[in-house]
């Protein structure tokens with residue numbers, strides 16, 4: 246008599262850096278024979294967010310549907326190219342809630358589904374800190390659609406000025422001097438030059454400004470910040486440090502100094518990159534307010550509330566040192582996804598779980614054109630070779646999720662498009 250063993254239901258929420266790593270590593274070990282695996286994401290593509298700034302600033306002589314598709318494909322890869330759907334069920338659906346007491350999920354289209362094991366990797370979203378007018382009068386850059394919107398909107402903006410024959414001062418602002426804000430501002434400098442040429446607009450009338458609340462940029466020290474300031478200044482960027490965005494209206498930003506004084510600056514277009522928070526579904530379902538809305542995990546990356554739930558990437562609050570959370574970066578999400586897959590396999594064999602030992606992330610920050618900064622934590626390097634290193638990191642990542650020729654084609658495609666305006 247053949248005894249059929251019931252497979253345990255494993256659901257992975259989010260096909261981002263952590264979620265894709267979990268599924269691919271499980272499949273390498275044929276875990277679909279042990280688990281009934283379902284992957285849920287509201288999108289059917291996996292996105293490399295580290296290059297969204299390039300999508301937002303890639304220059305097109307004429308914007309067509311084909312060029313938007315080409316641009317999208319530089320950072321978005323269809324999930325069907327990454328995962329064998331014969332082995333894993335994929336649900337393109339939106340997660341509305343997680344109830345760990347009944348082990349059930351609420352999905353927008355599918356309704357309620359139950360799980361035995363759950364992996365939560367739903368990433369993060371933009372935090373507007375309740376700043377009046379900010380959400381309504383700014384663009385954000387979390388998804389491919391957001392990045393394309395920035396690109397098309399700026400093109401349309403200068404086209405309209407050209408059609409009306411207007412030649413006034415225009416102010417393009419970026420809020421937030423973290424990695425995303427700095428890399429976007431630096432690349433916008435080149436993009437705006439291309440748009441000025443395309444629509445015969447005097448470059449001298451275009452003002453690009455970066456606004457940051459603290460004294461430093463990208464969490465660098467004074468020396469590192471000065472290096473970045475110098476580069477931004479050469480690119481024609483006006484950087485405002487120690488100025489918080491207090492409120493935003495259609496054409497004006499009110500800035501607040503540390504001493505409480507305020508100043509208004511004109512703004513025609515604002516991208517907000519200054520705030521990130523854990524996905525709201527996670528915050529509401531299982532997050533802890535004291536842990537920036539993330540789920541506190543034990544050393545094996547299991548939720549402290551429920552050992553059948555693993556958490557990875559931006560959603561996990563992993564205590565590092567004295568209650569210091571790990572940074573919300575792709576490198577950590579990738580490392581955690583790999584460990585969650587290993588621990589799920591070990592659970593299925595009744596083996597002891599492995600502790601998460603984070604490798605310190607290195608920060609590679611593009612600073613416009615083929616020039617970038619590398620912060621190892623101990624030293625800072627800048628130059629063209631750092632930019633090449635950044636492209637290499639992209640290629641290595643593409644190789645880790647795609648077969649060699651597809652990874653190479655993706656790398657060549659994105660590098661060609663991203664360097665067109667350098």
Ligand SMILES: Cc1cc2nc3c(=O)[nH]c(=O)nc-3n(C[C@H](O)[C@H](O)[C@H](O)COP(=O)(O)OP(=O)(O)OC[C@H]3O[C@@H](n4cnc5c(N)ncnc54)[C@H](O)[C@@H]3O)c2cc1C
Nearest residue numbers: 259261262263287295339340367368558559573574575578
């Ligand atoms: C513009 C930008 C630039 C960045 N640059 C870098 C960089 O250079 N280096 C670096 O290390 N990190 C970078 N990061 C951070 C990095 O992208 C994140 O830390 C990383 O993506 C986190 O991985 P994750 O798996 O937790 O979430 P994600 O990769 O964000 O994946 C979350 C997934 O969940 C899905 N999802 C979300 N909500 C729902 C829902 N309700 N229902 C269904 N599906 C849902 C999303 O569609 C997404 O596919 C950048 C982030 C941004 C926004």
